[in-house]
Amino acid sequence: MSPQLSTPSKAPFFRDIRTLKWVLQLLALFAVFALLYWLYGNYQENVAKSSIQTDLRFLDNPANFTIPGNDLDQSQPVRDAFVEGFLNTLRVAFIGVVLATILGTLIGIARLSKNFMVRTLGTVYVELVRNLPLLLLLTFMNLAVVLQAFPRIENAWLPLDLFVISNRGIAIPWFIGSPAQLAIGVVSAALIAFVVARVRIRQADKSGKQDRAWLFGIISFLVLVVLIWLLFGYGWELPYVDGRGTTGGLRLDPSFFALVASLVIYTSSHIAEIVRGSILAVSKGQGEAADAIALSGSQKMRLIILPQAFRIAMPALGNQYLNLIKNSSLGATISYFELTQIAQITVGNGSPAVPAFSLTLLVYLAISLVTSLVVNFFNRRLALVER
Amino acid sequence: MITWIRRNLFRSITDSILTVVSASILGFVVLQVFQFVFITGRWEIIQVNLKILLVGRFPEDMMFLVGFSILATCFSIASLASGVSRTVETTPRLAGRLWELFQRFGLIIATSAFLIVLAGDLDAILFGAYVLLAILGGRLFGRARRNASLRKLPGWLWVTINATLPLVLIFLTMGQAALEEWGGFLINFYLAVVSIALSFPLGVLLALGRRSTLPLLRWLCTAYIELLRGAPLFVLLLLAGVALEFFIPASIAPDAIFRAVTVFTLFTAAYLAEVIRGGLQSIPKGQAEAGKALGLSTFKITFLITLPQALRNVIPAQIGQFISLFKDTTLAGVALSVFDLLNVGTAITKQDDYLGQGLIYESLAFVGLLFWVGSYVMSRESQRIEKKLGVGIR
Known part of the structure; x- marks a missing residue:
């Protein structure tokens, strides 16, 4: 006689761990959405009461203010x-x-x-x-x-005559020309310097000598910048005190x-x-x-x-x-x-x-x-x- | 001595140059600070405005509540600190213990003494004595929990008592004065304590949710944490400053403190959750498996086995979070026009008596001193606990 084997009956669905897990998660999701809905409802109600915009149309309105050091017009959006x-x-x-x-x-x-x-x-x-x-x-x-602590513009600090430091800001020597020209010059010099450095590394790998890639890279970068400057007639401009402000250079x-x-x-x-x-x-x-x-x-x-x-x-x-x-x-x-x-x-x-x-x-x-x-x-x- | 100097200062020529340069920088700074503190500084602006700097224009007859809430906070911190630590003090001699205490809290004691001298009245001295008593009482209460006498008291109840006691008193105090009368260092202190306490449960839940095996829950918690961590606190405060009233029923009129506490709580909870998650990850799997083997439910495993260990392991990181919250409370001053310590500090230089005299150095130095001493002592404590826990070594 074989012993009676009772196959365990399947748990009812409401005690099945998989169902319970999903019920729990849906409950959590529901709670979060209820909270968000409540906040949103409050927002709609309060906004309707005070007739405030809720979209991004305000981006097209005129700005009505200017930004110092920038030619943004008051009428621009x-x-x-x-x-x-x-x-x-x-x-x-x-x-x-x-x-x-x-x-x-x-x-x-x-x-x-x-x-x-x-x-x-x-x-x-x-x-x-x-x-x-x-x-x-x-x-x-x-x-x-x-x-x-910074001096007034009349007795501004002029370290090495390169900078003008006063409580109206700091002026540093800067490049003449458009930012695009500057970017092109610097980026092309950097690219070529990078190539020089890579070549040095490859040669050093073969010869077994020190590569000094950084030294060569930096020197060639500087030489190139000077070359571009001479060839294309760009220049640097030193700032100087001019009455109540500074002229030339870049003012920070x-x-x-x-x-x-x-x-x-x-x-x-x-x-x-x-x-x-x-x-x-x-x-x-x-x-x-x-x-x-x-x-x-x-x-x-x-x-x-x-x-x-x-x-x-x-x-x-x-x-x-x-x-x-x-x-x-x-x-x-x-x-x-x-x-x-x-x-x-x-x-x-x-x-x-x-x-x-x-x-x-x-x-x-x-x-x-x-x-x-x-x-x-x-x-x-x-x-x-x-x- | 000579060998020390040669080995540590003049090892080579470059080394000597470095020594001379850094010694002259250090010497210059020390000289300037010394000159500023003892000779050129005009400190009467601090002495005159001491009360505003510390508690704002809090009504005089309600000051005892402020006192009580500070005492309660000291009591709870002392009690929690001595109740949680499991090691018995190894230095038995009183002199050694005193020296250790001096190393740990000498700065706070010195600063308090400085403030009492600056205030120069009997109440301040008495209050200092009360604070000492509260700390001693807290230690005794924590000890009692650790030894036999309060063993029967369940751990959660003991923690709850310690946490609620100061919070109730602080809320009571907050209700006692109109917002305009509040100010100074008190606001920074209260904001930090209240926000960290409120954000703690939320942070624990978020951390558990992010570690959960349930995908929906995990995504929700992760989204919350990452969104809040990607947003600048200052912009959140500005947003709460103009827009919080749109999101809650019109019957609640939020004041600046309410806005600040809401933002700090929601923001800190996201960071705390990450800290606690780190703690949970550091608990070996065997702990939870052992719990399972005993037939404990998932709930019991989490709250009785893994979470307590995780929280203990990340006490230093939690203190770090509290320090950064403490420092960030200054943002509420600018974003929500709360009259906090930094705001008061810049405002007193615009008083009629002091306008245009360049006293901003004096006032910012005082403000900085209070923040610096608080943060520095807390960070030293957290390093000490870290060493004790051996988190980095294990």
């Missing part, structure tokens, strides 16, 4: 002002990211120096800056340094200077910590191997340690770049005409607030996404390919 603000944000972000990376790397290395004084200087800088609010640094830069707004300076100072203190941590994370054997083949201190740092450290640092650095870009919105507090300031002004001039600020948020989101795509691309390129 708000759209153009937004584009100009966007470009200004990109300017600050680009220059800020480059300078903060350089300064941060130097200070990160300094914090690990064998030299006691250099180490102390690095530590003091990082601990001082990292624990202060960025807005405080920005306010200090703007109110205390640029507007108060005081607010631009304050914003970039404080962003660079603040972000570089964070980058320094990342670089320091990444250098410490490079395995000790690498440095010892470099010592064993008698590389000099700077060669060891430049050729062995730093490339590997940056591989480790890349994701964290990307986060800092994103922070810097988002923090550039603080420029609005010192009237630098970047995206946020433009949005604030048009809202003050009567543009509807919700669409204007939502548009601003979307633009920042887009910039963040593109930046993280670029960072991820480099991260993949740099990452170790493991089995």
Whole structure:
């Protein structure tokens, strides 16, 4: 006689884990949609009461304000002002990211120096800056340094007679001609310099001598720039004080200077910590191997340690770049005409607030996404390919 | 000594040059700061405006509530800190313990002493004594939880008591004064404490949701976290400043503090969620599997086994998040015209008595000192906890 085998009966559908999971998720989705619907309903109701626009038509209205240092006309649409603000944000972000990376790397290395004084200087800088609010640094830069410590235009500082520094901004020597000409000249010189450097590397690989690719690249870049300058008759222009302002060169707004300076100072203190941590994370054997083949201190740092450290640092650095870009919105507090300031002004001039600020948020989101795509691309390129 | 100098300062010619350059930079800065603090600085602007800088124009007869809420916060922090730590102090000698305390909190003690001297009245001294008492009381309460006497008390209840006590008092205080009378450092402190406390549950839920096996839930949480992390806090605050009233029923009239707390809470929750997710990822799988083997439900496994360990592992990162929130509260001052410490700091230089005298250095130095001491001590504490937990070494 065989034992009675009872086949387990199927659980009823309301106790089936798969059904339960989906019910739970749909409930969550429903709750989120209910919340959004409630918010949206409130919005519609409140907007209808005060008859405010809800679409982006305001972009076609005349801007009614001007941007210093820009020939934007008052009658041009708000759209153009937004584009100009966007470009200004990109300017600050680009220059800020480059300078903060350089300064941060130097200070990160300094914090690990064998030299006691250099180490102390690095530590003091990082601990001082990292624990202060960025807005405080920005306010200090703007109110205390640029507007108060910098001299009035009549007795402006003229270091080497190349710059004009006053509380009306900083003027630097600049290229004569259109930005397109400048871009073409620089880019073609850079391309040729890049090719020269690659050729040097290839030759060095064959001959076994040092490549000095950077040295050759930079020298050929400079030679080419000078050649292009001579051949096409471009020129440089030095700024000079002219009555109540400066003429010639490129004038940087005081607010631009304050914003970039404080962003660079603040972000570089964070980058320094990342670089320091990444250098410490490079395995000790690498440095010892470099010592064993008698590389000099700077060669060891430049050729062995730093490339590997940056591989480790890349994701964290990307986060800092994103922070810097988002923090550039603080420029609005010192009237630098970047995206946020433009949005604030048009809202003050009567543009509807919700669409204007939502548009601003979307633009920042887009910039963040593109930046993280670029960072991820480099991260993949740099990452170790493991089995 | 000589060998130390030679080895650390003058190893080679370049090294010597570097030493001289950085020593002169450091020396210049130290000299300038010394000169500014003790000789050229005109500090009476701080002394005269001390009350506005610290608490704004808070009504005098309600100040005791402010005091109570600060005492309660100190009590809870001390209690949580000594209740959570599992290690017994290894330095038995009193002198050694005092030295350790001095290293950890000497800066805060010195700053408080400085503020008391600046205020120069009996109330300030008394309040300092009360704060010390509250911290001692909190330690005792935390100890009692760790030793036998309060063992019976469930952990969640103990944490809830500690968390709600200061929050209730803070909310009570917030209700007592009109918004215009609020100001100064008090606002930064309250905004940071309230927002971190409110964002904590939301952050935990978002982190769990992002780690969930249910796809819809995971996508929703990921979308929220990434959207909020891609947006600048300042623009969110501006948006809340002009548009929050459109999204809530007309019966609630939001004031600036309400707007600020809403934005800070929603924003910080996204960042906290990422921190907590990191903690959850650091828990080995075996923990959850062991729970399953015991027949615990998923809910119990999460809240009794994995989540507590995850939260403990990321205490340093959570403190880091709190520090950055603490620093970011200054943004509310500009975006929502809240009269916070930084705003007060720039405003007092425009008073009739001080206008156009270039006193911005003095006032910003004072504002910076308060923020710096707070953030620095907290970050040192978080490094200490990190070392104790051995997160980086394991």
